[in-house]
Structure formats: C-alpha cells, structure tokens
Amino acid sequence: MEFSVTLPGWAQDEIQKLPHLETIEDRMRAVIRFSQLNIEHDTGGPFAAGVFEEESGKLISMGVNRVVPMSCSSAHAEVVALSLAQKSLKSFDLGSVDMPEHQLVVNWRPCAMCYGATVWSGIRALVIAGSDGQLEEITGFDEGPIHPKWKEELIARGISIQDDVLKDEACEVFRLFRDSGKLVYNGRQG
Ligand SMILES: [Zn+2]
Structure with missing residues (x-):
C-alpha cells in the first residue's frame, strides 16, 4: 500500500x-511562471513552490498544486516541493548539518497545513510573494487558521522570512485563475 503524487x-x-x-x-519569477503554467495546462491549482540551495541558487525541486488531478487534499505545491527535495536528497531533514542551507520559495503565504510542513521540513528560509488577504479575496481559497504570530514563530525556529517578493505578478496569476472559472477546491466547499 502506498500513495504517490x-x-x-x-x-x-x-x-x-x-x-x-x-x-x-529570479527564483520567485520561475515559481510564479510554474503557477501560471499549472493553470494553462489544467494540471492543478494556481500554486507553485521551489526548494533551492539558499547560497548558490541551485534548484533542488519544483512543486505545483496537484489536489484535483491526484485526488489528494495534501498535494499542495509546498508539500510536493518539500517531499520531492527530501526524496532527491534522501533525507527527511532539509536542515541537516551536513548539507547546504535550503530555501523554500512560494507564490503566496503557506496555508495552515503547509505552514506546519514548512516547519517540520528543516528548511532554513521561506520566501513568499505575499501574505495579506488578497489571495483569498481574489480566488476564494481558504488558507485556514494561521497562528497570529506565524512569522515570529518561524524566526524563533531559525527560519528566516522574506515577504512581498513580486507580489503584483503573483496576484496577476490568481486573477487569471479566477477568470478561468476552475474549481476552488476547499474541503466541504467551505
Ligand atoms: Zn498549502
């Protein structure tokens, strides 16, 4: 028995x-491009994430949202990217002392699930395009209950955070998704 994405x-x-x-x-632009291609190819929601070596910029993995095509509510871009990186590096901990520091780049703030996945992954840095209410306003996606001090909690765990990187370009793709009329796949249609 197994499942795969x-x-x-x-x-x-x-x-x-x-x-x-x-x-x-450059890294965020590539992630945003993947989020747009995922809509255009009708292969999932408007989200993408990349795991990079923070210092060198080497791409370890790229993930896109696969919830609907894979019938899997946990197949968010961040979970896909982090899991592929861990498989590729053969380590459950992307923050192991024997490897370079890794950075997760995402086209929006992680949802409730991906926030936890980010913390447990061992990643050292999180870069996001935005974190305010715009995504939910534009698309109707529910990002779930997030700790009010989520940024401080990341920093307390040694994860740096950089927000508002190419925000307008990210929001442009969310508008494309909204205008496409594709399914907003919240659980119980909430
Ligand atoms: Zn998520």
Whole structure:
C-alpha cells in the first residue's frame, strides 16, 4: 500500500530549461511562471513552490498544486516541493548539518497545513510573494487558521522570512485563475 503524487509532464520539461537562479526575484519569477503554467495546462491549482540551495541558487525541486488531478487534499505545491527535495536528497531533514542551507520559495503565504510542513521540513528560509488577504479575496481559497504570530514563530525556529517578493505578478496569476472559472477546491466547499 502506498500513495504517490507526481508532477505533470510539462513541469518535468520546464525544470530542465531552468538556468541557474541567482537572485530571489529570479527564483520567485520561475515559481510564479510554474503557477501560471499549472493553470494553462489544467494540471492543478494556481500554486507553485521551489526548494533551492539558499547560497548558490541551485534548484533542488519544483512543486505545483496537484489536489484535483491526484485526488489528494495534501498535494499542495509546498508539500510536493518539500517531499520531492527530501526524496532527491534522501533525507527527511532539509536542515541537516551536513548539507547546504535550503530555501523554500512560494507564490503566496503557506496555508495552515503547509505552514506546519514548512516547519517540520528543516528548511532554513521561506520566501513568499505575499501574505495579506488578497489571495483569498481574489480566488476564494481558504488558507485556514494561521497562528497570529506565524512569522515570529518561524524566526524563533531559525527560519528566516522574506515577504512581498513580486507580489503584483503573483496576484496577476490568481486573477487569471479566477477568470478561468476552475474549481476552488476547499474541503466541504467551505
Ligand atoms: Zn498549502
């Protein structure tokens, strides 16, 4: 018995084309592009996430939302990216002392589930496009109950946080998703 979540075929091809991603903006731009391609190919929701070596910018894994096609409510982009990175590095802890520091780049603030997944992954840095109410206003996705001091709690656990990176570009993709009329897959349609 097992379950698995796979990336769509187009994502595997796109990852091969990615150059070395030097700056935070380069990394976020690639993540936002993946979120848009995921809508255009109809392979999941408007979310993508990448795990990078923080210092070098080397891409370890890219994840996209696969909830609807995989019939799996936990197949959020962050969980997919973190899990693929852990598989690839053969370690449940992306913060092991014997490896370079890893950074998770996401096109919005993690939801309640992905916040926990981020903390347990061992990641050292989180970079997000935004964290205010815009995503929920534009799309209707429920991000769940988040601790009011979620940023401080990350920092207390040694995870740095950088917010508002290419926010307008990220929101543009959320508007595309809204206008596409695709399913907003909240549990119990909440
Ligand atoms: Zn999530």
